[in-house]
Amino acid sequence: MEALSDEFKLEMQRRMLRIRAFDERASKMVKRGHIPGTVHTSIGQEAQVVGATMALGDNDYMTGNHRSHGHPIGKGSPLGPLMAELQGKAAGVCKGKGGSLHLADFNVGSLGESGIVGSSIPIAMGAALSSSVLGRDTVALAFFGDGAANQGVLYESMNMSGVWNLPVIFLCENNQYALSTPAHTVTSGVISERAAGFGIPGVRVEDGQDVLAVYEAVSTAVARARRGEGPTLIEVVTYRYNEHSEGLRLGTDYRPADEREAWLQKDPLVLFREHLIANGHTAEEMDALEASIVAEVDEAVAFSEASPWPDASVAFDDLYTDSEYAA
Amino acid sequence: MTVMSFLGAIGAAQKEAMDADERVIIIGEDVEANVYGTTGGGKTRQETGDFVQMYGRNRIRNTPISEEGIVGAAAGAAMTGLRPIVDLSYSSFLYMAMDQLVNQVAKNRYMFGGQASMPVVFRSAMFYGLNTGAHHSDRPYPMFMNVPGLKVMVPSTPSDAKGLLRSAIDMDDPVLTFEACLLWGLKEEVSDEEFWVPFGVARTHREGSDVTIVAISSSVQEALAAADALAEEGVSVEVIDPRTLVPLDRDAILRSVAKTGRLVVVEPAHRTCGAAGEISALVAEEVFDSLKAPIVRVTAPDMQIPFSPSLEKQMYPNKEDIVNAVRRVTGITNPTSTLAAAGN
Incomplete structure (x- = not known):
């Protein structure tokens, strides 16, 4: 892989910090009742998110899942409308009709998150089909978890993408738990090895906390897809630091304490900060960067707080393109 | 053409x-x-x-x-x-x-x-x-x-x-x-020309004054056959095909029932929560005062479809079912009677 520029690496850290700061703030806001409904954070998985989203081009597409604040942030979506969406405000990126589970920002190629596990996978395949039929060079990437890896639609999609040679990347974010269920107790074999059955490359990134390792794997798959050589399945092993959703109290300790502790020692933000310092940056620079991101999130929250609630009529918009048929 | x-x-x-x-x-x-x-x-x-x-x-x-x-x-x-x-x-x-x-x-x-x-x-x-x-x-x-x-x-x-x-x-x-x-x-x-039929616009296949039949999909042909048979008995039937169910041309249905005062809805789908039920409810809500008789639905029963030809045939609305339904809403039991003779 080509050596990445210093500015590119700083941008990686910037985006990982943005996801962390955004989700930490969202977590607090849920607990204070400032965000309604449920929220699933990407805290701990930032390297995996940013390594993948920054391997995509501006015009490339992606779809996400329930744990998906990080995906549009990683692809460059502004934080204000995302935060406003989490709060259900008029200025939300989906006008307050999607919420945390259904963020989408078509301006950055984010075709939407799905609250139904696995359901957005074929949507990414469809975006790749458009590229293929229309002769565009865009690629599409489907984010999904280890839970979705056991949904049949993934295998329908891998098969169809394989026979049609579509420019799509299936990216399994294996954080090792589907809510409380350990992946190894419900998953036969190794997820990445399932690609072999479809005659497509299957890659396992063992250290999903290393943003550069994820970036390299996804970049290779993106380049392959853009060359017209078809789909790739990538499994990234990672870990979520928070509970499945914010505010959830299960009362059973389904994750061993020492396991979580070991993964906390591999915090992707700390690891990459150390990498950047080892490559010529100072601790002061990194502190300043982190402070600037906290300020960005403050601004996003202020933007959201300043937004009014949506007008009641908005609930009756956007069902069809010809609104005279609505309601 | x-x-x-x-x-x-x-x-x-x-x-x-x-x-x-x-x-x-x-x-x-x-x-x-x-x-x-x-x-x-x-x-x-x-x-x-x-x-x-x-x-x-x-x-x-x-x-x-x-x-x-x-x-x-x-x-x-x-x-x-x-x-x-x-x-x-x-x-x-x-x-x-x-x-x-x-x-x-x-x-x-x-x-x-x-x-x-x-x-x-x-x-x-x-x-x-x-x-x-x-x-x-x-x-x-x-x-x-x-x-x-x-x-x-x-x-x-x-x-x-x-x-x-x-x-x-x-x-x-x-x-x-x-x-x-x-x-x-x-x-x-x-037509050999390109043409587009708009959504939400029903088609009135046959105009009539005594009864409105709203028929869906293959039931339209059955309804038209029933209307022919009823015409011979002096019953004037209007047959409307909504063509699109979403959006539904509510106005065409309501206008027709306001005119005829009677409604039979026919479709090949199951009875419960069907299009016929929806259209019936619409009419009951909007033009109840126009109704001279209870609305009658003619649908498939809430039953699965059997294989044998001798069993399957009875499952979908046919011309006879529709004729009987119209007789029910018009109160005509004797085929030789006419609405006029019944004093209507």
Whole structure:
């Protein structure tokens, strides 16, 4: 892989910090009742998110899942409308009709998150089909978890993408738990090895906390897809630091304490900060960067707080393109 | 004008749409080999071959038997610049793709605040009345009327099949079209010009003054036959085909019932939560004061479809059922009586 520029690496850290700061703030806001409904954070998985989203081009597409604040942030979506969406405000990126589970920002190629596990996978395949039929060079990437890896639609999609040679990347974010269920107790074999059955490359990134390792794997798959050589399945092993959703109290300790502790020692933000310092940056620079991101999130929250609630009529918009048929 | 069958009209609409817009593609099982008869070349087939010869495999896509993947791919493609026509063959195969149809196709535009548009058509055949048993005989359009975000069309003539399908393909919203196989061979003269039948506009097949029959899909032909028979008894029947159920031409139905004062609704779907029930409720809510008699529904019973020809025949509304229903709402039991003689 080509050596990445210093500015590119700083941008990686910037985006990982943005996801962390955004989700930490969202977590607090849920607990204070400032965000309604449920929220699933990407805290701990930032390297995996940013390594993948920054391997995509501006015009490339992606779809996400329930744990998906990080995906549009990683692809460059502004934080204000995302935060406003989490709060259900008029200025939300989906006008307050999607919420945390259904963020989408078509301006950055984010075709939407799905609250139904696995359901957005074929949507990414469809975006790749458009590229293929229309002769565009865009690629599409489907984010999904280890839970979705056991949904049949993934295998329908891998098969169809394989026979049609579509420019799509299936990216399994294996954080090792589907809510409380350990992946190894419900998953036969190794997820990445399932690609072999479809005659497509299957890659396992063992250290999903290393943003550069994820970036390299996804970049290779993106380049392959853009060359017209078809789909790739990538499994990234990672870990979520928070509970499945914010505010959830299960009362059973389904994750061993020492396991979580070991993964906390591999915090992707700390690891990459150390990498950047080892490559010529100072601790002061990194502190300043982190402070600037906290300020960005403050601004996003202020933007959201300043937004009014949506007008009641908005609930009756956007069902069809010809609104005279609505309601 | 050209005499076209129902199936030929669908093929003609698809061909026109493929010629008119390169973003239109056809995907589905067995579409290359024209197994279901709508991806052949029609009259030009001898010279030009099937669609796959005319448009190539880039735009005519045979799929594996993977309904969930097919529908999801079509949805994603529609969100990013294509206008897919998806041939799902039998209507009961839609259930395999329920998640994609209900959670993605119907909801994405709404959930994402209008960022997505979903120009995609899902075609499926209702293979009832042809002794294929319970897995192939479904008439499931009412289920999808219950999903906001989808549009539903149920054409009953070749002209409407062609014109509605052109409108559906040109529309930026998802459309499900349910095609009764009993109508496949129905022929009539169809305009050689391109034409578009608008959604939400019912067709009055026959004007009348005593009773309104709203009939859906293959029931339209049965209703027209019943109306002929009733005319001989002096009963004047208006027959309305909504053509699209979402959107529904409420005004046409309400105007007609306000005029006739009597309503019979006929459809081949199950009785509970069907289109007939919905239309009946609409009329009861809006023009109750016009009604001279209780509304009568003529539908399939809430029963699965048996295989044996001797068993299946009784399951769907036929001409006799409709004649009897009209007699019920008009209070006529003696076929020789007329409404006038009954003092009405």
